Amino acid sequence: xxxxxxxxxxxxxxxxxxxxxxxxxxxxxxxxxxxxxxxxxxxxxxxxxxxxxxxxxxxxxxxxxxxxxxxxxxxxxxxxxxxxxxxxxxxxxxxxxxxxxxxxxxxxxxxxxxxxxxxxxxxxxxxxxxxxxxxxxxxxxxxxxxxxxxxxxxxxxxxxxxxxxxxxxxxxxxxxxxxxxxxxxxxxxxxxxxxxxxxxxxxxxxxxxxxxxxxxxxxxxxxxxxxxxxxxxxxxxxxxxxxxxxxxxxx
Amino acid sequence: xxxxxxxxxxxxxxxxxxxxxxxxxxxxxxxxxxxxxxxxxxxxxxxxxxxxxxxxxxxxxxxxxxxxxxxxxxxxxxxxxxxxxxxxxxxxxxxxxxxxxxxxxxxxxxxxxxxxxxxxxxxxxxxxxxxxxxxxxxxxxxxxxxxxxxxxxxxxxxxxxxxxxxxxxxxxxxxxxxxxxxxxxxxxxxxxxxxxxxxxxxxxxxxxxxxxxxxxxxxxxxxxxxxxxxxxxxxxxxxxxxxx
Ligand SMILES: Nc1ncnc2c1ncn2[C@@H]1O[C@H](COP(=O)(O)OP(=O)(O)OP(=O)(O)O)[C@@H](O)[C@H]1O
Ligand SMILES: [Mg+2]
Numbered sequence: 001x002x003x004x005x006x007x008x009x010x011x012x013x014x015x016x017x018x019x020x021x022x023x024x025x026x027x028x029x030x031x032x033x034x035x036x037x038x039x040x041x042x043x044x045x046x047x048x049x050x051x052x053x054x055x056x057x058x059x060x061x062x063x064x065x066x067x068x069x070x071x072x073x074x075x076x077x078x079x080x081x082x083x084x085x086x087x088x089x090x091x092x093x094x095x096x097x098x099x100x101x102x103x104x105x106x107x108x109x110x111x112x113x114x115x116x117x118x119x120x121x122x123x124x125x126x127x128x129x130x131x132x133x134x135x136x137x138x139x140x141x142x143x144x145x146x147x148x149x150x151x152x153x154x155x156x157x158x159x160x161x162x163x164x165x166x167x168x169x170x171x172x173x174x175x176x177x178x179x180x181x182x183x184x185x186x187x188x189x190x191x192x193x194x195x196x197x198x199x200x201x202x203x204x205x206x207x208x209x210x211x212x213x214x215x216x217x218x219x220x221x222x223x224x225x226x227x228x229x230x231x232x233x234x235x236x237x238x239x240x241x242x243x244x245x246x247x248x249x250x251x
Numbered sequence: 252x253x254x255x256x257x258x259x260x261x262x263x264x265x266x267x268x269x270x271x272x273x274x275x276x277x278x279x280x281x282x283x284x285x286x287x288x289x290x291x292x293x294x295x296x297x298x299x300x301x302x303x304x305x306x307x308x309x310x311x312x313x314x315x316x317x318x319x320x321x322x323x324x325x326x327x328x329x330x331x332x333x334x335x336x337x338x339x340x341x342x343x344x345x346x347x348x349x350x351x352x353x354x355x356x357x358x359x360x361x362x363x364x365x366x367x368x369x370x371x372x373x374x375x376x377x378x379x380x381x382x383x384x385x386x387x388x389x390x391x392x393x394x395x396x397x398x399x400x401x402x403x404x405x406x407x408x409x410x411x412x413x414x415x416x417x418x419x420x421x422x423x424x425x426x427x428x429x430x431x432x433x434x435x436x437x438x439x440x441x442x443x444x445x446x447x448x449x450x451x452x453x454x455x456x457x458x459x460x461x462x463x464x465x466x467x468x469x470x471x472x473x474x475x476x477x478x479x480x481x482x483x484x485x486x487x488x489x490x491x492x493x494x495x
Contacts, residue, residue, distance in 0.1 A: 153320035
């Protein structure tokens with residue numbers, strides 16, 4: 001119980017300290033706004049900020065979906081054929097080590113459509129944990145079980161369907177949880193790179209806009225929304241994973 | 252049933268696990284492969300199962316060809332069940348891989364579960380079962396195809412002594428009822444003496460078959476108290492010491 005309350009307790013103390021110090025030291029709002037000002041900035045335009053949040057989340061979940069389908073499909077393809085493994089592996093790593101801000105401008109130019117290019121950028125960031133986790137899970141069954149399938153004459157496809165894919169599901173789900181947060185990061189980075197030339201409606205765009213206008217409280221409000229969204233995605237996907245594992249009966 | 256002649260197995264890593272192993276398996280026999288860790292017992296069992304191939308020597312089946320899938324049952328040291336599947340689904344697996352539907356398989360599954368004393372646990376998951384019960388599921392899975400040959404690789408090594416004794420006695424009565432051939436790998440002299448009609452002693456690296464001994468004990472639950480059992484344990488112990 002105490003451990004559950006601890007983050008809230010810690011947050012409240014930090015916020016109170018922040019509010020107190022900003023007031024006592026008379027820090028100007030354009031450098032560090034007090035929490036009360038941030039709340040006021042949100043209250044001044046809740047719809048605008050929430051619509052932007054919705055826009056960013058749409059990109060995030062679209063990217064997560066694409067990354068989940070692609071990551072799982074490529075991992076399964078790799079497990080099914082040694083040739084596919086040799087062909088795919090180095091490219092997956094190359095994709096992972098390339099910094100998104102470095103390739104985002106190129107993607108935005110190539111893809112053209114702003115929404116699609118943001119989704120592509122976020123997908124690139126979210127792809128790897130899903131792909132790598134699924135691949136690890138597909139290889140996780142102990143050699144005895146693989147031997148057992150061979151003993152009963154099961155071919156590659158049957159072993160994949162009845163043994164390796166079911167074994168990979170928990171790994172896939174924990175990859176999904178990691179990638180959820182990363183997709184949000186990818187969406188925000190892509191929006192920042194795209195700037196006003198892009199989709200011009202996401203939370204990152206609100207942050208840029210507020211910073212040009214030195215509206216620090218609004219910028220903080222947008223940041224807080226982003227952080228809360230990230231936490232919700234992380235815990236939400238974690239809960240979905242636990243639920244699915246419990247339904248299957250192995251958690 | 253099977254003759255192994257001068258079988259050798261050297262792994263690509265250079266380890267010579269088995270050299271010149273010759274062995275004859277009679278139908279209906281209960282053979283214990285006994286030897287210290289690393290002497291190639293598992294390797295020999297995998298060769299018999301067709302999961303691995305020898306570098307030298309031959310395996311000749313009396314039937315003229317190796318057994319079809321399902322004619323060999325295999326039990327590993329760990330139960331190696333599918334953790335997400337129920338008892339029934341785990342036992343169904345070999346039949347499923349042979350193309351049977353669950354409805355077709357249900358009578359066989361129920362019969363074999365009853366035989367190993369797991370009636371009522373059809374819908375339990377492996378983690379809800381004790382180690383001994385998991386091993387019973389594993390044995391049921393190996394028996395559900397009615398194999399002619401049952402290969403067991405230290406199946407009871409990870410169990411406590413009480414559970415082990417129960418399972419050993421149950422295995423003996425299974426063997427008498429089902430009349431299949433059993434090759435049982437163990438590193439316990441007591442286990443070999445209690446279970447086997449024939450004890451094959453192996454020496455380590457490269458694994459060789461040192462000698463064979465036959466048991467004339469009547470397989471029964473009271474065997475452990477029989478002075479003849481103690482004498483057999485002593486004879487195997489001497490044989491093992493001479494071989495090492
Ligand atoms: N796939 C493999 N590749 C390389 N070496 C192997 C392989 N399998 C087994 N060995 C080696 O062959 C030797 C015999 O192994 P094996 O598993 O047959 O022994 P064992 O008698 O079953 O031992 P234990 O009682 O510990 O199970 C060991 O030295 C082992 O390290
Ligand atoms: Mg072994």
